[in-house]
Amino acid sequence: MTTLQKQQLVVSVEEAIRHLCEGMSPAQTEKLPLEDCVGRVLAEDFFTPFPMPPFRRAAMDGYAVRSLTTLGAGPGSEVMLRVIAEIKAGSSLEWVEECTGRRSIDDMDAVRIFTGAPVPHRYDTVVMQEVVTPIKGEDGKPLWIGIDRPHPSGRHIAEAGEDLGPGKLILVKGTTIGAKEMAVLASYGLGEAVVYAKPKVVVLPVGDELLEPGAPLSANRIYDANGLVVTAFLKQLGVDVIRRKPVPDHPAILTKEIRLAAEQADVVITTGGISVGDHDYVERSAANAGFEPLFTKVLMRPGTPTSAFKKGDCLLFGLSGNPSACYSGLELLVKPTMQWLKGIKNYRIQWLKGKLEDSVGKPCPYPRYIRSIATMELGVWRISPLPNDKSGNIAAFAEANAIAVIPPGGRGAVKGEMISFLLLTHMANGGLTL
Ligand SMILES: Nc1nc2c(c(=O)[nH]1)N[C@H]1C(S)=C(S)[C@@H](COP(=O)(O)OP(=O)(O)OC[C@H]3O[C@@H](n4cnc5c(N)ncnc54)[C@H](O)[C@@H]3O)O[C@H]1N2
Numbered sequence: 394m395t396t397l398q399k400q401q402l403v404v405s406v407e408e409a410i411r412h413l414c415e416g417m418s419p420a421q422t423e424k425l426p427l428e429d430c431v432g433r434v435l436a437e438d439f440f441t442p443f444p445m446p447p448f449r450r451a452a453m454d455g456y457a458v459r460s461l462t463t464l465g466a467g468p469g470s471e472v473m474l475r476v477i478a479e480i481k482a483g484s485s486l487e488w489v490e491e492c493t494g495r496r497s498i499d500d501m502d503a504v505r506i507f508t509g510a511p512v513p514h515r516y517d518t519v520v521m522q523e524v525v526t527p528i529k530g531e532d533g534k535p536l537w538i539g540i541d542r543p544h545p546s547g548r549h550i551a552e553a554g555e556d557l558g559p560g561k562l563i564l565v566k567g568t569t570i571g572a573k574e575m576a577v578l579a580s581y582g583l584g585e586a587v588v589y590a591k592p593k594v595v596v597l598p599v600g601d602e603l604l605e606p607g608a609p610l611s612a613n614r615i616y617d618a619n620g621l622v623v624t625a626f627l628k629q630l631g632v633d634v635i636r637r638k639p640v641p642d643h644p645a646i647l648t649k650e651i652r653l654a655a656e657q658a659d660v661v662i663t664t665g666g667i668s669v670g671d672h673d674y675v676e677r678s679a680a681n682a683g684f685e686p687l688f689t690k691v692l693m694r695p696g697t698p699t700s701a702f703k704k705g706d707c708l709l710f711g712l713s714g715n716p717s718a719c720y721s722g723l724e725l726l727v728k729p730t731m732q733w734l735k736g737i738k739n740y741r742i743q744w745l746k747g748k749l750e751d752s753v754g755k756p757c758p759y760p761r762y763i764r765s766i767a768t769m770e771l772g773v774w775r776i777s778p779l780p781n782d783k784s785g786n787i788a789a790f791a792e793a794n795a796i797a798v799i800p801p802g803g804r805g806a807v808k809g810e811m812i813s814f815l816l817l818t819h820m821a822n823g824g825l826t827l
């Protein structure tokens with residue numbers, strides 16, 4: 394087997410994301426019951442179909458009155474209003490009409506009303522029950538109320554449409570549906586929503602040394618961590634994932650696996666076998682399976698050999714085998730691409746700035762993405778780089794909640810310097826030490 398010279402299509406992280414997303418669009422759309430839409434992305438703009446609230450309603454428990462009738466009220470000169478009916482939440486239109494329809498303009502009346510109940514048009518204000526003196530009948534229900542102060546018009550009434558008028562664009566296509574968005578969609582009684590289909594991903598860990606988790610450890614072998622890491626990462630992003638068992642370092646087998654995966658998935662992700670070693674076959678197997686390279690080197694460390702390829706509408710990521718390089722590839726390249734394919738509009742990595750707590754001496758010609766602990770103190774982020782952050786090490790994963798960027802060049806970064814960092818995706822343990 395001859396060593397194939399690795400093609401050098403070198404890009405920055407930002408360029409890589411652009412290459413990955415260019416010409417790609419979200420998968421198809423589907424209509425789902427609203428409760429199954431959590432975490433999914435709206436594929437249509439949502440315009441309000443009717444006014445919200447849909448009718449004029451009481452915002453407090455008390456009495457609906459005409460403000461005019463309370464004008465002369467004061468301490469010691471209470472106005473007495475006759476309670477002519479009770480209207481509760483859910484009362485029918487007919488009942489509301491029946492209660493007030495035949496009243497004359499001069500009647501001194503009120504209705505007992507509860508929060509969420511329709512307010513008859515006869516009344517223009519709701520008086521909280523705490524500030525009236527009821528005179529109750531034998532059944533304990535109020536017959537009269539005494540009012541000892543004037544009540545201005547419009548109190549404790551939510552007018553129809555005061556929250557949102559009809560025909561308003563309230564959620565745009567590309568919005569992820571979480572609990573907050575549910576509040577809007579469910580309030581309009583939407584039974585189903587049109588969302589983008591989840592991208593499908595096949596994960597192929599590559600390497601003769603890899604063992605399936607659960608198998609007994611044998612000499613000179615390691616467990617396939619990346620296969621499960623990539624799968625977990627994608628699941629947390631709400632993507633459909635199929636994880637394959639480790640594929641051996643064999644070009645024909647790898648070509649077959651890549652071809653098969655590409656038939657089933659929108660995105661194929663390999664880990665390992667992407668560097669310059671004689672047994673790194675991902676690049677040539679990708680070519681044999683009909684993929685064209687988008688880039689074969691990214692100006693980042695770890696993960697410099699990270700590569701990407703495209704065949705029709707299918708993307709193939711060749712992530713690095715070293716676990717921390719693999720993880721950087723996930724956060725920096727896979728996540729923005731997946732968000733794009735999920736249909737999320739304008740997704741950007743959220744770069745924050747923090748004060749470096751320890752100098753990082755190791756210089757690097759590319760930006761270095763180091764696993765760190767980010768803490769917030771009095772409004773200032775502090776970044777403590779974790780020791781032992783070699784590309785092949787896993788210890789730093791246990792504690793890290795951030796990836797910090799050491800700028801490229803000969804000097805690394807010094808304690809006290811303000812550097813960029815990102816908080817890691819979906820911190821299962823809450824993540825932030827605040
Ligand atoms: N002569 C050179 N050698 C290397 C270079 C270079 O520029 N010149 N680059 C180094 C860098 S940087 C990296 S990163 C690695 C990347 O190598 P690969 O992505 O091809 O990955 P492998 O060689 O297959 O494995 C690297 C390392 O990771 C372990 N590994 C692989 N898969 C998994 C997995 N699924 N779970 C856990 N650990 C995994 C593997 O056993 C190796 O120890 O290349 C350098 N070499």
Ligand code: MOO
Binds near residue numbers: 698715784785
């Ligand atoms: O690009 Mo590598 O991940 O630094 O060891």
